[in-house]
Amino acid sequence: MKVVIVGNGIAGNEVASYLREHGPQADDVDITILSAERFPEYDPCSLPYFVGGEVDRDAVFRKDQDYYRNSRINLVLDNKAVSIDPEAREVRTEKGDVFGYDSLVLAHGGSLFIPPIPGIDLDGVFSCKVLAEADRLAGHQGTRAVVIGSGAIGIEAAEALKLKGYQVAIIELLDWIMPTLFCEGASRFLADEMRGYGIEVYTSEKVLEIQGRGSVESVKTDRREIPCDTVVVATGVVPGRPLAETAGIACERGILVNDRMLTSAADIYACGDCVQTFDAVSGEGCMYQLKHNAIEQARVAARNILGEEARYRGAYPFARAHYFDTHAVTFGKTLKGLERTCRPDQVGVIERDTDDGYLRLLLEDGKIVGGQAIGRFADHAGLFMGFMWRGVDMDDFKKNWRKIAELESVFPWQYRKAGQVLGLSALDAPDGMEMART
Amino acid sequence: MTLRQEKVIVIDPSKCVGCHSCEMACAMKHFGVCHPHYSRIRIQEFREVNTFVPVTCQACEDAACIKVCPMNARIRLESGAVVTDEEKCIGCRACVYACPFGAPVIHPENGKTMSCDLCMDDELGPWCVKACTMQQALKFVDARDAARAKGRDFAAMLKEQNEPPHQDDADFSFSFSVE
Numbered sequence: 001m002k003v004v005i006v007g008n009g010i011a012g013n014e015v016a017s018y019l020r021e022h023g024p025q026a027d028d029v030d031i032t033i034l035s036a037e038r039f040p041e042y043d044p045c046s047l048p049y050f051v052g053g054e055v056d057r058d059a060v061f062r063k064d065q066d067y068y069r070n071s072r073i074n075l076v077l078d079n080k081a082v083s084i085d086p087e088a089r090e091v092r093t094e095k096g097d098v099f100g101y102d103s104l105v106l107a108h109g110g111s112l113f114i115p116p117i118p119g120i121d122l123d124g125v126f127s128c129k130v131l132a133e134a135d136r137l138a139g140h141q142g143t144r145a146v147v148i149g150s151g152a153i154g155i156e157a158a159e160a161l162k163l164k165g166y167q168v169a170i171i172e173l174l175d176w177i178m179p180t181l182f183c184e185g186a187s188r189f190l191a192d193e194m195r196g197y198g199i200e201v202y203t204s205e206k207v208l209e210i211q212g213r214g215s216v217e218s219v220k221t222d223r224r225e226i227p228c229d230t231v232v233v234a235t236g237v238v239p240g241r242p243l244a245e246t247a248g249i250a251c252e253r254g255i256l257v258n259d260r261m262l263t264s265a266a267d268i269y270a271c272g273d274c275v276q277t278f279d280a281v282s283g284e285g286c287m288y289q290l291k292h293n294a295i296e297q298a299r300v301a302a303r304n305i306l307g308e309e310a311r312y313r314g315a316y317p318f319a320r321a322h323y324f325d326t327h328a329v330t331f332g333k334t335l336k337g338l339e340r341t342c343r344p345d346q347v348g349v350i351e352r353d354t355d356d357g358y359l360r361l362l363l364e365d366g367k368i369v370g371g372q373a374i375g376r377f378a379d380h381a382g383l384f385m386g387f388m389w390r391g392v393d394m395d396d397f398k399k400n401w402r403k404i405a406e407l408e409s410v411f412p413w414q415y416r417k418a419g420q421v422l423g424l425s426a427l428d429a430p431d432g433m434e435m436a437r438t
Numbered sequence: 439m440t441l442r443q444e445k446v447i448v449i450d451p452s453k454c455v456g457c458h459s460c461e462m463a464c465a466m467k468h469f470g471v472c473h474p475h476y477s478r479i480r481i482q483e484f485r486e487v488n489t490f491v492p493v494t495c496q497a498c499e500d501a502a503c504i505k506v507c508p509m510n511a512r513i514r515l516e517s518g519a520v521v522t523d524e525e526k527c528i529g530c531r532a533c534v535y536a537c538p539f540g541a542p543v544i545h546p547e548n549g550k551t552m553s554c555d556l557c558m559d560d561e562l563g564p565w566c567v568k569a570c571t572m573q574q575a576l577k578f579v580d581a582r583d584a585a586r587a588k589g590r591d592f593a594a595m596l597k598e599q600n601e602p603p604h605q606d607d608a609d610f611s612f613s614f615s616v617e
């Protein structure tokens with residue numbers, strides 16, 4: 001069996017190593033990985049920490065060349081796949097090589113969205129998504145940086161540059177930072193923390209132009225002009241559809257797959273940042289381009305290639321926001337996301353705000369579908385994610401949490417713990433009590 | 439599915455009296471100090487019902503912490519235990535947040551996470567279990583015995599506890615590995 005994997009990232013490598021380790025006739029599987037880049041597998045999530053000097057460059061790699069040799073994986077570097085012929089079952093690369101396949105896996109991820117801003121190609125403009133760019137940024141000598149975009153990569157890049165001694169400003173087009181990850185309240189708190197560490201944060205602001213002669217001299221927004229010698233573009237990732245489209249594979253925002261990670265073309269699977277899947281809780285179409293989803297999708301694809309009936313259970317958002325001494329986490333939907341799909345009367349919010357932390361749980365029809373936590377509350381985020389998976393009715397929980405606890409055959413400490421974390425009275429108060437106010 | 443872990447620490451909260459000896463033993467074994475903040479096993483206290491639950495890493499078969507770590511610092515050892523590679527950890531706590539038990543704990547000085555390594559370098563076995571000899575709330579047993587005692591497949595149980603259910607799998611149990 002010949003398996004060709006396009007993309008040498010997290011998803012592609014997970015497919016390859018799963019096939020090699022688990023196939024019943026694993027040794028008969030001929031595995032080829034086609035990569036547009038020049039490196040063995042590295043983790044894009046690690047790059048900001050390498051740029052900031054928190055870890056050595058070696059730490060970003062998940063595999064070395066020996067791994068591929070020892071696992072008999074044919075790794076083709078620096079040779080981007082450009083077209084697919086599903087009839088002939090062939091992939092063609094930019095260097096004109098042709099690879100035949102029995103099963104093809106599209107795991108080439110996405111590429112950085114480059115906003116159409118004048119001056120975006122000046123010297124001193126970087127991104128932080130791929131290793132070659134991170135290498136350039138790490139080697140750059142600058143003093144003042146502007147980060148455009150405040151998603152996870154933008155925030156981490158800002159911290160990295162601050163650690164390197166840069167003066168740093170973040171510009172976000174939308175109303176608050178990390179707009180897809182956090183609701184307004186948590187985000188404003190996180191922005192204030194950021195300012196406390198000396199990073200300038202500007203929201204609802206549009207970058208009009210990157211100015212400079214040859215190299216960057218300033219960034220002009222609709223509100224101000226910030227002198228700088230470094231710009232980091234972190235404005236999101238566009239799923240890599242063009243390759244799939246050469247084979248006529250159905251795409252919407254990303255490559256469409258079913259719950260076996262199969263695309264609309266026979267024996268062509270897709271996984272990772274390039275696919276559009278469904279939400280594990282709501283079943284809605286979604287694109288959560290996150291590492292854990294890529295890994296899970298890749299395993300489903302690999303198992304199906306091996307003839308198993310594996311089904312994907314859906315993707316879910318989970319991300320931490322960590323910079324300096326601030327620790328926050330978010331999972332599931334934000335209020336904004338929820339309001340897009342629900343009637344107002346279906347939406348509920350449980351909120352706790354104390355000196356040492358903040359918690360917000362978002363409910364749909366009384367069940368947790370998302371949450372955000374900062375500080376003390378963040379350490380217990382896993383409990384509430386568990387509630388989300390189990391579909392615990394929170395109204396019922398508030399009223400009967402001690403009873404629920406007693407009904408379980410084993411001591412369900414997670415219920416008790418959640419009660420403690422939410423500040424419900426631990427004592428024998430009458431049922432139907434109000435939640436403790438904070 | 440392969441069951442990687444041969445021996446596991448099985449917890450019986452009904453026998454725990456909250457003496458914190460396990461925490462002391464763990465801190466002593468790994469850091470030479472008798473202080474619960476250095477322990478990888480932590481007792482959750484529910485004094486109102488006079489119940490104590492020792493919580494430690496369950497080394498889930500399909501561990502969320504491994505998948506969410508941005509530095510790939512959460513690693514599975516030969517023994518099956520899942521631990522943090524201190525060299526790589528940046529202290530972001532993603533593993534703590536993703537864990538259904540919040541099992542990884544934070545080192546009080548360096549801010550990095552740590553979790554149970556089953557004391558595999560010590561022929562005594564896990565020190566916490568030794569410290570609990572009197573109460574027997576912690577036992578170090580063959581994983582298959584643990585599964586038999588529960589009357590179900592151990593690996594399947596871990597999987598069920600720690601993974602989001604399939605959409606059609608509404609009856610999602612909420613148990614903990616008790617004997």
